[in-house]
Amino acid sequence: MGTKGDGNRRRIIEAADQLFYKRGYNQTSFQDISEATGIPRGNFYYYFKTKDDILGAVIDNRLDALTAMLKQCEAAGGTPLDRLLAFSNILETNRDNVLESGCPVGTLDSELAKDDPQLHEKSRQAFSLLRQWLREQFEALGKANADELAMDLLARIQGVTVLACAFNDADFIRRSLKDIQDWIECRAMNQA
Amino acid sequence: MGTKGDGNRRRIIEAADQLFYKRGYNQTSFQDISEATGIPRGNFYYYFKTKDDILGAVIDNRLDALTAMLKQCEAAGGTPLDRLLAFSNILETNRDNVLESGCPVGTLDSELAKDDPQLHEKSRQAFSLLRQWLREQFEALGKANADELAMDLLARIQGVTVLACAFNDADFIRRSLKDIQDWIECRAMNQA
């Protein structure tokens, strides 16, 4: 329970989080994380038993960050519409990262879908968290098919990130975000 | 120009194509391709100078396959609407593969976006081919914003594949395909 140790553990997680996003999980080595943190390779095994364990800690860290982000969206306004619009704005606030490396949730999940099924299941938790929160917002709008709308919105955003990253096209993000927000407002106005 | 050599070259490309799709490019080793083909590792270097060269040949192979697929779509009907609907049906005809490994174009591009920029550029060619073909179909419908519609349709399809693969959800593919085809028909009916 040393303070020093926890600090190193956190630094490893933060560096791995960035590297897994920018280079991918499989393409990130212990040496990469070591160079990013200054912590020797051999020391990692004091904090994590395997590389998969680091991934697990990184995903848990991302779940915490996503939860905090969703809280921010809830603070953005009193109505579900305000919250959904705030959520969709992640496309614009994270624009530069999206253009360079895609969506951290989507690209990690796509990568791990081709690896071990257990790793894929772990990474899917991030999508599940977003899906559940979106579902609650659409339910608050009185929608009967809230889960379907949540999936539709997630899919729209994922599609935009994949194409925007592929073509490095910032204008496509801006234009698509407007379309998506129009779509959200349309759902907020219509009945059930 | 030996017949035997070309046969081996093709077998390597076909096996690598499948493995790059099912496991990812970086996670596929020469040993994997060797085991899949029965051709010894060292022999690969008679046909390809580097692993990247194999990737280049695989992408060229996929471009040929995509071109043939688009020809099929053109044969599906005389109107642009028929062709666009035929195109969108790839979501259903490739459903099982999509659920297991995502879209071969999208997942490879997302993976290579985190690698060497040159590899990313190479993989983007597949998206460009589809984008150009879709643009031509929307132009044939008299649309002024044909390229934007092409991007929108590609993004919709990509988003569905990412989410369907993440949640292994075949019903989501079926439901989304219907939405996408409604969207296409709506564009075909409206003016410019």
Next chain:
DNA sequence: GTCTATAAATAGATAGAC
């Protein structure tokens, strides 16, 4: 808790016999 040295396995790539 921290770090060095190193093990064990695998990667991409080469050399050269046949």
Next chain:
DNA sequence: GTCTATCTATTTATAGAC
């Protein structure tokens, strides 16, 4: 053209000194 043997670098992971 085909194949075996091998090189070099890198990977995850371990052992053990401090």
